[in-house]
Amino acid sequence: MDAQGLAQLLSPTGWALLSALPPYDEARTMALSERLRHEGLDPALVAAALTQSRLRAKGHAKFGDFADGMLFTPAGLEQATRLTVAAQHARRYLSAGSTHVADLTCGIGADSMTFAGVGLRVLATDVDEITASVATVNLRHFPEAEVRHADGLDLDLAAEGVDAVYADPARRTSSGSRVFDPAAYSPPLDAVLAVRAQVPALGLKLGPGIPRAAVPADAEAQWVSVDGDVVEVGLWFGPLAPDGPGRSALVLHHGTSHVLRSTPEDDPHPPVGPVGAYLYEPDGAVIRAGLVGTVAHEVHGRLLDPTIAYVTSDTLHDLPTATAYRVLDTLPFGLKRLRTYLRGRDVGRITIKKRGTAVVPEQLRSQLDLRGTTEATIVLTRVGGTQQVLVVESV
Template identity: 80%
Template sequence: MDADGLAQLLSPEGWALLQALPPYDEDRAMALSTRLRADGLDPALVAAALTQSRLRARARAKFGEFAEGMLLTPAGLEQATRLVVAARHARRYRDAGCTHVADLTCGIGADSLALAGSGLRVLATDVDETTAALATVNLRHFPEARVRQADGLSLDLAAEGVDGVYADPARRTGSGSRLFDPAAYLPPLDAVLALRGRVPALGLKLGPGVPHTALPADAEAQWVSVGGDVVELGLWFGPLAPVGPARSALVLDEAGAAHELRAPLVPGTAEPELPPVDAGPVGGYLYEPDGAVIRAGLVALVAQEVQGRLVDRTIAYVTSDVRHAAPTATAYRVLDRMPFGLKALRSYLRTRGVGRLTIKKRGTAVVPEQLRRQLDLRGDAEATVVLTRVAGAQTVLVVEPL
């Protein structure tokens, strides 16, 4: 959205149109556009309003009912933090005793919305004029939140009375290409990290693919998943990391329940302090740790929870002889196992009339869709197979989800 489009939407006519639109329906959007233009509305305004309506419909997955009152851009919506995760960010600042947080890269204002909603004063900045204007609209119901078009790194944090800092550096270019070099982030990662010398309560949101070797030694690094999707890596410093340097995983399920695993770092290293875990034979149950747990390197904690062992020292599957509740892993009952072989697997599934097959894999080069075609499935039954290594050997585990 450019400045002209924003000005149109913020005009009395534009805002009234936007609020009066029915819930977005892709199949009816063209007909609605034609009718509105036939009624004499500016085609550019109609296009801008329908674009916002479409973005609001997409944004409900991140912001719930708040989406209906927000102004959005495609890029801003993509980078914005889900409200359920942003609320956890805000809780860290509140629990740390912060009262005034600077959101240095506020974007459309998602994290600032959660911070202000938790009762914190917020100074939200963005270098882009239009983005800052969008954030101003989205934070309009929170008088404790101020928005300023500025380079957040240029703020005099002491003069502003800030006691907490949050940043979500841009990790894509203007054309949408992903940036892998932290020095190329906007703002650069090192420049943001340097702020912890002035404001110890520093939090950052990064992409979940950052390698452990690149993580600061004084941070709690927390990988977050929502509904099974790993969505971010948070770095938390000072009072925002009450247990000190650590690796942790936050698993938020579809029902909104939160489950955390955390391990402090071994002093003087970048490795988490974990219980020993052995590899051993496949038992009656298989546990697939959540992606955030795997990224955080905390599979051993899942094995400890379920009194289990690894199926292979190099594979992030845990097996146990007993069934356990495992909120940070997906549990399966093991029904059968066999060495991997196309003919044997095809015969096994044909004998049981399996026509619908879920294929999970780890530690194998097999391409599930290609394998599914080769199996030539027939029948009405369903099955789930796990292709993995067990004690170094390629193996098929037939399982059922619990």
């Protein structure tokens, strides 16, 4: 979206058109576009409005019904924080006693919306003029928020009265490819980290793939998952990390939230042993945070293999940070053996989970050629260094 397209959308005619469009339907877009043009509407305005309609439909996954009143850029929507996660960010600033947050890389304003929504004053900046304009629209209902087209790192934070800072550096190139080198973020990670010398209450949102070794020693690094999808790692400093430096996992699932932190009692090298009565699959955020050993400690269990993130135990525990399965059977991996086993139990539909094996599930499913009437779940993994198949059921 360019400046002209944004201006057209913000005109009375453009905003009325955008508000009147039916729910986005890719199959009907062409016909709708032709009809609107036939009614005399500017083709450029029609194209801009339909693009926004498509982005709003996509934005529902992150913003729910709030998306229907927002504007988006494709890149801004891609990087925007989910509303449920942004709310967790806002609560952290409130709990730290922050009153005035500078969002140095506000993008389309997702986090700034939640900051302002809980009563914090917000100074939001973005180096891209169109993006800053879109954020201004999205923050129009929040008098606590001010948006500027500026480089947030150039702010005189003391003069602005800022007592907390937030940043979400861009991690994609202009062509859309991911950037993995923190020095190539926009702005570079080191430049943002330097801000904590001025304002100790610094929070950063980064991609969850950042190596744990790259996390600053004075940060609380919290990996976050939403309904099983690991979406980010937050680095929190100063008063925003009340429990001090360390690693944690925040698991958000169907409206509930659970935090798992490492404790001094946790064994960084949990025991390895045979398959027990139950198998535990830690949440992805737990694995990224390196807290599989913490799960093993909580269930009084052990690892199946020192390099595999599966935990087994002889007792059942209800954990919000791991999925539990009852182990029904265990057998060495072999195609013919597995086929005979499953066919003998009239299995026709199979769920395949795997870790530590090169087997391709779809290929294996085809090779098994099952035609029965029952369902089964199998786990392909290493146990004590050998390839095994665990037949399990969810509990």
